[in-house]
Amino acid sequence: MIRVDNLTRYYGDFAALEGVSFELDEGEIVGLLGLNGAGKSTTLKILAGLLMPSLGAVSIDGIDLLADPDRVRARIGYLPEEPPLYRDMTVTAFLRHAGRIKGMSGSAVTARIPAVIQACDLVGREHQLIGTLSHGYKKRVGIAQAIIHQPKLIILDEPISGLDPAQIVEMRKVIRGLGDGAAVIISSHILSEISQTCDRILVVNDGQLVAQGTEAELVDRTGGANKLLITVRGEAAPFGEWLRGSELVTEASPREATAGQACFLVTMASDQREELLAQLVAKGFGLRLVEAPEDELEEIFLGLTHKEVAA
């Protein structure tokens, strides 16, 4: 169990982080969302033991970061946005060095390396110089050094930045596999990534934790549950007319649909999804698809951080 309690960090007079508290459980993958300067990096650096908090406490399995930083660091794996790699070393030599400086014995590192190579999909690259690897593989080596010592908390700062779409898909697989026996916290500004990878989301803004929960909980909290994207068979005009006439619907705006179908983004005053769909079916519309709007998380995020949605 990772406990963060009233975390506060000042840079001079500026409060980069103020009273942030949360807990992470083993096996959880948690996303840390925030705009630039919101306090994400400061939070991660404190969790990684790179920075000390001005106030508050961080503990892992009851061990306090300030009281016993070395024991806490031994339980943390950290991948910064730019992977910390010695380019003149081979992958295996680097992982051996990383394991040793994280407190593992020589034999333990040797025994652990094959599993890490496998988990990070680095098979075949073991003896390659890190400097000659592609960006995607360097990121994987970065993750490998973060997990070599089997930490309780894995911190990944923007793990997919700079990766191409194929590498992103592979990295997602790697990240999903990390939650076995450890808590994972991922910082990213790519909301869809957080949505696809994380079990829970923490939203920071102006140095404060403004929301936390699963995506569904955040959707409920911000009224996102009141929005549906509905596709029916038939023409757009009668369906739009019916929607606008419904007492449950406050707004209905057409969306692009395939020929012979009509699609509308429907907004309700409250969560009355079941009633609306029941009425729709009773009315005889051929229901084809009901889904949450794709940009839902973006809207939630912007709503929580008080930003206007770009037109």
Next chain:
Amino acid sequence: MNALLVARRDLGAYLGSMSAYVIIASLLLLNGLFFHAWALGAESARYSHEVLEDFFYLNWGFAVATAVLLTMRSFADEASQGTETLLRTSVVSDGAVVVGKWLAAMGMVGTFVALTAYMPGLIFVNGKVSLTHVAVGYSGIVMAGMVASAIGVFCSALFRNQIASGIVAGVIAVYMSVLAWMVAEIVAAPFSEIAAYTALFNQHFVPFMEGRFALSSVVYHLSLTAGFLLAAAHVLHSRRWE
């Protein structure tokens, strides 16, 4: 033990980089040329021990220069590669990181010093040299290397930019080598005494150069080395609170 892990990694980096070879080879070449021209080039006949003193006199400067040039990249390389993060999130204490980097630099300085052994060898072949004088002189050179490496590691931790680090380490080394003695000549007591005592070369190396083992100078060298390494560790530690 953790310091040795850092030292091994840094030594590998030194041995894998062209710059370390270039620095050592260039300074060895210059050292040899100066030795030939100055120590061996006297017009009148000289005693072997006088030539040996000149050798140590020259070698002292080259050992200090080697240490400063090698250590200026100690933390700069880590900062540029982002690997400083790896060290600072490891279980290796800041003090062990500093000591590890210093040990690696000392490995290279020691290599440089060892490679100069052919010069006393030439004196030995052509004259009569006391092996005790050679051993004492070399111990003074190694201690100078220890202090200069510690200064270099400290400056590298402070600036994390190898140019700034090299310049400041060079200034400190030159002050402690030469300027402190000059300052002692122009200021009044008690400052003159303090400045004179801090003069690394005149006050603390000359006895070794002459083949006299001075325990107080050993203590001075060790104290300076420990002081600069401690300061470097404090610089690293303070970064966590910036």
